[in-house]
Amino acid sequence: MKNRSFLQFIKFGLVGVSNTLVSQVVYMVCIALGLHYIAANIIAFIISVLNAFFWQTRFVFKEDESAEKRVWWQVLLKTYAAYAFTGLLLNNLLLIFWIDLIQLESYTQPLTDFVNGLGIGISNSDLAKDIAPLLNIVVNVPINFVINKFWAYRQKKSANKDA
Numbered sequence: 248m249k250n251r252s253f254l255q256f257i258k259f260g261l262v263g264v265s266n267t268l269v270s271q272v273v274y275m276v277c278i279a280l281g282l283h284y285i286a287a288n289i290i291a292f293i294i295s296v297l298n299a300f301f302w303q304t305r306f307v308f309k310e311d312e313s314a315e316k317r318v319w320w321q322v323l324l325k326t327y328a329a330y331a332f333t334g335l336l337l338n339n340l341l342l343i344f345w346i347d348l349i350q351l352e353s354y355t356q357p358l359t360d361f362v363n364g365l366g367i368g369i370s371n372s373d374l375a376k377d378i379a380p381l382l383n384i385v386v387n388v389p390i391n392f393v394i395n396k397f398w399a400y401r402q403k404k405s406a407n408k409d410a
Contacts (some may be wrong), residue, residue: 252396258307259392262299270295292334300326308400314401325399332389341383351375351382 270291277287305309310317344349352375359371369377381390 255307255396256389256392257394259303259387260298262302262307263388265302266295266299269298296327296330297323299330301349303395303400306352308396311402313405315405317400317402322399326395329391329394329399329408332394333387337390338380338383338386340386341386346375 273294274287274291278284279292282290282369292333303326304319304322336409355371355375358378359374362369362374
């Protein structure tokens with residue numbers, strides 16, 4: 248069971264990488280088409296979660312044939328809810344935590360000096376804002392995995408036992 252869950256987590260991470268790429272490409276295309284960045288972000292979110300649903304259903308959380316069948320549209324709605332919670336709500340709360348409460352920029356000066364030494368001009372504040380979303384990944388991915396595994400893609404044991 249532990250090996251299966253670990254393998255699912257690795258697959259979930261791979262889907263997440265593809266999902267991030269899909270989201271970024273859709274966002275950039277929408278911006279290039281002249282859409283407002285908020286509209287572009289919403290469209291990218293909708294399409295990238297649909298991408299996650301497709302690959303998670305086929306690759307990560309395969310349906311157990313001995314359990315009750317999943318209702319695809321319920322799983323899709325739960326997948327959107329899970330990603331909305333981690334990707335929108337929790338992500339923004341964590342950004343506030345890292346940037347405003349912890350004041351991450353007060354801890355990044357050595358890294359800022361190193362990056363600036365490479366000839367890349369960046370302020371301590373901007374570097375902290377670039378690092379904060381990366382820190383969020385460490386929190387969000389495991390939470391999103393658990394929500395999807397045990398809620399969105401959960402299957403009830405079949406009531407029909409073949410005797």
